[in-house]
Amino acid sequence: MNTAIDIQNTTRRFGHITALQDINLTVPTGCIFTLFGPNGAGKTTLLRLIATLSKPSSGDIWISGIDTRRNPHEIRKNIGYISHQTMLYDDLTARENLAFYGRMYGLQNLNTRIEKVLLTVGLKNRQRDRIHKYSRGMKQRLAIARAILHHPSILLLDEPFTGLDTSAQSTLSNIITTLKAEGRTIFLVTHDLARGLALADRFGILFQGQLVHEASAKDFSESDLQTLYENKTTR
Amino acid sequence: MPLFFTQTLAILQKDLKTEWRTRERLSAMAFFAFLIVIIFNFIYEPGSPIIKTVAPGIFWIATAFAGLLGLSRSFAIEKQNDCLMGLRLTPADPGAIFLGKMLGNTLTMLILQALILPILVIFLNLQIAQALPHLILPILLGTLGLATIGTLFSAMSLNTRLREAFLPLLTLPIFIPALLAAIESFRAVLEGSEITDWLVLSSAFVALYIAACLLLFEYVLED
Numbered sequence: 001m002n003t004a005i006d007i008q009n010t011t012r013r014f015g016h017i018t019a020l021q022d023i024n025l026t027v028p029t030g031c032i033f034t035l036f037g038p039n040g041a042g043k044t045t046l047l048r049l050i051a052t053l054s055k056p057s058s059g060d061i062w063i064s065g066i067d068t069r070r071n072p073h074e075i076r077k078n079i080g081y082i083s084h085q086t087m088l089y090d091d092l093t094a095r096e097n098l099a100f101y102g103r104m105y106g107l108q109n110l111n112t113r114i115e116k117v118l119l120t121v122g123l124k125n126r127q128r129d130r131i132h133k134y135s136r137g138m139k140q141r142l143a144i145a146r147a148i149l150h151h152p153s154i155l156l157l158d159e160p161f162t163g164l165d166t167s168a169q170s171t172l173s174n175i176i177t178t179l180k181a182e183g184r185t186i187f188l189v190t191h192d193l194a195r196g197l198a199l200a201d202r203f204g205i206l207f208q209g210q211l212v213h214e215a216s217a218k219d220f221s222e223s224d225l226q227t228l229y230e231n232k233t234t235r
Numbered sequence: 236m237p238l239f240f241t242q243t244l245a246i247l248q249k250d251l252k253t254e255w256r257t258r259e260r261l262s263a264m265a266f267f268a269f270l271i272v273i274i275f276n277f278i279y280e281p282g283s284p285i286i287k288t289v290a291p292g293i294f295w296i297a298t299a300f301a302g303l304l305g306l307s308r309s310f311a312i313e314k315q316n317d318c319l320m321g322l323r324l325t326p327a328d329p330g331a332i333f334l335g336k337m338l339g340n341t342l343t344m345l346i347l348q349a350l351i352l353p354i355l356v357i358f359l360n361l362q363i364a365q366a367l368p369h370l371i372l373p374i375l376l377g378t379l380g381l382a383t384i385g386t387l388f389s390a391m392s393l394n395t396r397l398r399e400a401f402l403p404l405l406t407l408p409i410f411i412p413a414l415l416a417a418i419e420s421f422r423a424v425l426e427g428s429e430i431t432d433w434l435v436l437s438s439a440f441v442a443l444y445i446a447a448c449l450l451l452f453e454y455v456l457e458d
Contacts, residue, residue, distance in 0.1 A: 053323055054457075073326040087321030089312070091253045103245035104325040106238040130256075146321070 002029040003062070004154050004185035005050060010059030012045055019045040021209045023059070027202070029153070032176070032186040034196040034217070036225075037206035038233050043189040046206065047158050050187065051081050064153060077105065080147035080155045084162035086139045087146065090132040094123055094142050097131065098149055105150040117145040121175065137168030144175055155179060157188045161195060173199060193229060194222050207233045242327045246335025247342075253312060254343060260305040264347050268301035272354045282360035290361045291421035295414060297351050299381060299407070302344045306385035307402045309340055310393045319393070323456055333386065333452040337445075340389075341382040348374060369424045376437035377417025383444040384409050390455045413440040 005027040012020040020042045027033045037043045048054040049061055052072035061068040063075045081087075088097045095114060102110040118124040121141040131139060140160065147155060157176070161169050176199055180186055190196040197203065200217040205228070212232045236244075254260055275293045279286060313319040322332055355361045363370065385406050392401040407414075420433035 051324060053320065076324055076326040079324065081320075081324050083317065083320075085317035085320070087317050087324075089249065089253060089318060090315065091256045092249065096249075096252070100245055100249050101321070101325065103241055104322065104327045106241060106326075 002064075003027070004029040004031070004064060005033075005187060006062040007046075007050070008060045008062075010049065010056045010061060012042075012049060012054065013057045019209055020049070020056075023211050025204065025211060025214065027185060027187060029064075029185050030180070030183050031201045032180050032188060032199050034188045034190060034200035034203040035206055036190065036193060036196060036203060036229060038191075041206040041233075042209040043206055044158055047081075047156050047187070047189055051079055051156055052076060077150065078153045080150070080152035081158070082140075082143055082147045082155065082160045083158035084160065086131075086143040088131055088139065088142060091130060093128050093130050094118065094134075094145075095127040097142065098145060101146050102149055107150055113149055117149050120148070120178075121145045122171075136163050137165060137171070140164055140168065140172065141175075144172070148179065152184070154185045154187065157186065157190075159190055160188070161190060161192055169195065193225050197222055197225050205229060205232045239328050239331045242325075242331035243335045243338070246332055247338045250309075250312075250336065250339035251342065254339075260308045261343060261346060264301040264305040264343070265350050267304055268297040268347060268351050269354055271297040271300060272351065272358055276358040279359065281358065286359050286361055287425045288422065290355055290359060291418045291425065293359070294348075294351060294355060294421060295377065295418050298344065298348055298378070299410070299414065300403075301347060301351075302340075302378075302381055303385060303403050303406060305343055305347070306340055306382070306389045306406070307392070307399050309336060309386060309389045311398075314393060319456075329453040329456050330449045332456070333390075333449060336390075337382050337386040337448070340386050341378055344378045344382055345375070348378065363425070366424045369430070370421060373417055373420035373424065373430065373434060373437060376434065376441050377413060377420075380413035380417070380437065380441045380444055381406075381410055383441065383448050387448040387452060387455065390452065409444075413437060413444070416440065 205213040388405040416437040423430040
């Protein structure tokens with residue numbers, strides 16, 4: 001199986017603080033990998049390194065075989081990033097936001113793509129509304145549309161369920177499952193053990209900048225994970 | 236159209252559309268500029284001979300300080316909802332992002348100046364009708380200079396706690412040579428003297444600012 005994300009001996013320091021220490025992790029193509037960890041464990045820092053927003057202090061990261069240090073622009077074409085922040089402009093309409101990002105990616109057939117993603121996230125009939133009128137759940141769905149507009153092969157999700165009601169969380173889970181069925185690799189960072197495990201093929205636990213556990217999610221129950229998580233994140 | 240210019244245009248159109256819908260920046264800038272001119276109206280006798288000498292300075296003080304007010308908001312809209320991160324996640328050339336923002340700031344400041352000039356005419360009784368066509372180029376060059384440096388430092392000061400104080404402290408010292416050329420060329424136009432040397436100086440500084448900012452902006456965007 002091909003490797004989508006390959007992290008080798010990666011360390012990230014901010015001054016004298018070591019946010020990530022000697023991380024080694026491989027995520028196969030088409031897999032949903034969930035990363036758990038308490039606040040300050042370094043989850044978002046790792047995600048930012050994968051997204052080429054930040055550079056490792058040492059070690060290497062390859063995305064679909066491309067070195068993040070050498071060709072970050074090429075990698076960004078293949079990455080979609082969803083966080084609890086929408087990265088959308090409140091004073092533009094849904095369609096204008098997507099058109100803007102589409103132009104930044106230099107996409108062809110932009111109108112067709114916009115129609116398709118709006119249909120996927122169920123916002124077609126609200127596309128002409130400025131998004132400051134949207135609910136939190138609708139904004140998050142539009143953020144998903146923004147992230148998949150350029151057909152990325154890898155999706156990075158940083159606490160995407162934060163601030164969503166139960167219904168919106170279910171909608172987001174369904175969209176993630178659909179994206180996996182389309183063959184995309186998904187790297188999910190979350191506190192939500194139950195939801196994270198339910199979606200995952202593999203999972204990892206990050207604690208104090210170190211990957212303290214990595215395993216297949218198959219046959220792993222929520223209570224097993226809860227016990228393991230408490231053991232691994234208590235010192 | 237090359238992707239670089241598509242991206243530049245996308246940023247420019249987005250900024251102008253957002254500003255047109257909210258008019259937050261422009262209204263604050265215009266009101267601040269109006270107050271500056273009013274203060275000078277109390278200092279100098281409207282229509283007196285000295286007005287021709289001091290008006291260029293008043294015009295550029297109003298432009299610079301009201302412009303800095305707007306520039307400090309230029310990247311603040313990118314911070315809302317972490318849009319700057321969204322921009323950084325695209326494969327966009329940092330130069331295209333910079334140019335788009337800078338052109339948006341230039342146009343906003345040109346609109347501001349189109350409001351300041353009539354205020355100068357009304358409150359200081361400044362006669363500029365005949366000189367107006369000759370003022371366009373020096374004003375454009377000075378504005379480009381201010382917008383270029385201001386855009387870079389607006390991005391740099393985005394994550395500082397004293398953003399509003401930090402921006403003028405960084406921008407004004409570097410803008411001084413271009414500001415001097417802009418004021419002197421304005422004065423020369425009003426007095427009917429030669430402005431070529433000032434225009435050359437202005438152009439040289441603007442070219443230098445744009446080249447330096449295009450090179451540096453990539454590093455400003457990094458973590």
